Amino acid sequence: MKRIFAIMLALTLTFSMAACGGSNSSGGTSAPTTAPSESSAPAEASPSAEASPSAEAAEDIELIVFAAASMSETLEEISGLYTNLAPNVKLVFNFDSSGTLKTQIQEGADCDIFISAGQKQMNELDSAASAEVNTEGLDFVQNDTRINILENKVTLVVPEGNPKNINSFDDMAAALSGGDVLMAMGNSDVPVGQYTQKILQYYNLDEESLAGSGVLSYGSNVKEVTTQVTEASVDFGVVYCTDAFSAGLEAVDYATAEMCGQIIYPAAVLNVSNNPEAAKAFLNYLTGSEAMSIFEKVGFSPV
Amino acid sequence: MDLFPLWNSLRIAALSCIIVFFTGIFAAYYAARLPRVIKGILDVILTLPMVLPPTVCGYLLLVLFGNRRPLGIFLSQFDIKFVMTWYGGVLAASVVAFPLMYRTARGAFESFDKTLAYSAQTLGLNNTYIFWCIRVPVCRQGILAGAVLSFARALGEYGATSMLIGYTPGKTATISTTVYQLWRTNNEAEAFKWVMINMAISAVVLLTVNMLEYRGKKAVA
Numbered sequence: 001m002k003r004i005f006a007i008m009l010a011l012t013l014t015f016s017m018a019a020c021g022g023s024n025s026s027g028g029t030s031a032p033t034t035a036p037s038e039s040s041a042p043a044e045a046s047p048s049a050e051a052s053p054s055a056e057a058a059e060d061i062e063l064i065v066f067a068a069a070s071m072s073e074t075l076e077e078i079s080g081l082y083t084n085l086a087p088n089v090k091l092v093f094n095f096d097s098s099g100t101l102k103t104q105i106q107e108g109a110d111c112d113i114f115i116s117a118g119q120k121q122m123n124e125l126d127s128a129a130s131a132e133v134n135t136e137g138l139d140f141v142q143n144d145t146r147i148n149i150l151e152n153k154v155t156l157v158v159p160e161g162n163p164k165n166i167n168s169f170d171d172m173a174a175a176l177s178g179g180d181v182l183m184a185m186g187n188s189d190v191p192v193g194q195y196t197q198k199i200l201q202y203y204n205l206d207e208e209s210l211a212g213s214g215v216l217s218y219g220s221n222v223k224e225v226t227t228q229v230t231e232a233s234v235d236f237g238v239v240y241c242t243d244a245f246s247a248g249l250e251a252v253d254y255a256t257a258e259m260c261g262q263i264i265y266p267a268a269v270l271n272v273s274n275n276p277e278a279a280k281a282f283l284n285y286l287t288g289s290e291a292m293s294i295f296e297k298v299g300f301s302p303v
Numbered sequence: 304m305d306l307f308p309l310w311n312s313l314r315i316a317a318l319s320c321i322i323v324f325f326t327g328i329f330a331a332y333y334a335a336r337l338p339r340v341i342k343g344i345l346d347v348i349l350t351l352p353m354v355l356p357p358t359v360c361g362y363l364l365l366v367l368f369g370n371r372r373p374l375g376i377f378l379s380q381f382d383i384k385f386v387m388t389w390y391g392g393v394l395a396a397s398v399v400a401f402p403l404m405y406r407t408a409r410g411a412f413e414s415f416d417k418t419l420a421y422s423a424q425t426l427g428l429n430n431t432y433i434f435w436c437i438r439v440p441v442c443r444q445g446i447l448a449g450a451v452l453s454f455a456r457a458l459g460e461y462g463a464t465s466m467l468i469g470y471t472p473g474k475t476a477t478i479s480t481t482v483y484q485l486w487r488t489n490n491e492a493e494a495f496k497w498v499m500i501n502m503a504i505s506a507v508v509l510l511t512v513n514m515l516e517y518r519g520k521k522a523v524a
Binding site: 099100159160182184187188189211212213214215216217218219220228231232233234 | 305365369370371386387469470471472473474475483484487488489
């Protein structure tokens with residue numbers, strides 16, 4: 001009995017090793033780094049200005065895109081459309097707060113394109129930015145690829161039923177000073193949290209004393225804040241209008257440029273990219289009319 | 304430095320430990336007397352929070368007690384809200400620490416010499432007395448171990464707590480959520496201070512327990 005079992009185990013191992021060794025690179029086990037050396041030759045042949053890399057039967061390329069969490073739904077939809085244009089390009093997304101993504105890039109994560117929800121995070125990676133903002137002297141951005149692609153708006157959202165009857169940012173300021181409410185906002189590493197801080201400063205509210213009195217609930221990215229409002233765990237929250245739309249939340253007020261500045265999303269191809277040509281092609285596609293119509297559906301505006 | 308997370312973590316851990324101590328030993332005692340099939344199923348349900356990832360536990364608690372869920376709405380009529388409150392943290396920590404107490408206590412009870420209980424019954428002592436004054440003291444090694452594990456688990460609870468009560472400085476911040484948020488906002492110096500505080504507390508608790516155990520052993524010998 002034991003011998004039969006041992007023989008079966010040996011046969012299983014032999015067959016599985018043969019299967020792994022024999023399959024071609026198109027299988028999922030191949031590392032994406034083997035693709036670039038073969039794809040760079042056909043990619044150079046195609047004009048990089050147009051978003052049409054379908055000209056040659058190029059090797060399968062995996063593009064890793066780090067994008068702000070507020071773009072989750074739109075980019076997933078766009079990736080579906082992009083497959084029709086470039087079937088050999090597989091888009092892999094990492095959605096999180098731009099601060100987290102910047103840290104991951106800095107720590108050496110594989111990434112081709114970075115789309116941030118604020119200039120701050122992109123500046124911190126850009127050697128062309130002044131030393132005041134790029135305090136660590138990082139150089140991850142391919143300078144000639146950086147563009148501003150989208151504009152967003154910061155909104156005040158309330159759960160269904162608006163329990164505390166908050167209808168504007170003025171109401172929000174009054175409620176926070178009053179004390180018996182709970183507001184969800186991003187923490188200071190999250191762009192939307194940084195915009196919220198500016199709004200609090202605009203109303204002359206001291207964030208630290210508000211935190212001390214227990215009226216602020218911090219989330220690690222904008223989606224966490226949105227979920228807290230949807231679940232009615234808090235009385236109101238500050239998120240982007242695109243998140244409010246995607247989550248079906250009521251946006252009761254929009255922040256003006258005076259309160260928190262303009263919200264511009266920069267995008268760039270990174271120096272560490274393994275597929276810079278394919279990355280530039282995708283970035284060009286994002287600025288095109290097809291992609292922009294999807295962005296505008298949820299509330300983004302072109303820059 | 305705002306010391307609220309310290310006080311909050313300690314009270315959550317202490318309350319969870321007490322709740323779990325009693326519920327754990329009662330569950331362990333009564334589960335042993337059930338018929339086999341029911342015992343098996345109950346065992347799986349009661350041990351589940353230990354095997355599930357803490358975020359999954361937190362998510363299930365949120366689905367049960369969220370402000371827009373039936374149970375949550377029902378409880379909010381009595382002004383009881385587990386979401387975004389510190390006693391929600393007690394609930395989360397208790398749920399997660401319960402299986403530790405339950406399994407350890409059950410192991411201890413199963414190795415209890417039943418003849419002691421029978422002899423006590425022949426002497427006319429009632430069941431409550433037998434339980435508290437004979438069974439529990441004889442099994443105290445295992446029960447104490449379970450209590451220590453539960454306290455440690457409750458003190459270090461992050462996933463379920465973070466999902467259920469979030470991070471509200473001054474109201475629901477625990478040491479674990481504070482360290483995470485401080486790290487996320489690049490405040491590593493303060494995060495490190497909290498790490499040291501947490502290690503100090505854990506060391507003190509473990510040393511105390513070791514001392515009690517040692518004294519207990521010495522008393523027997």
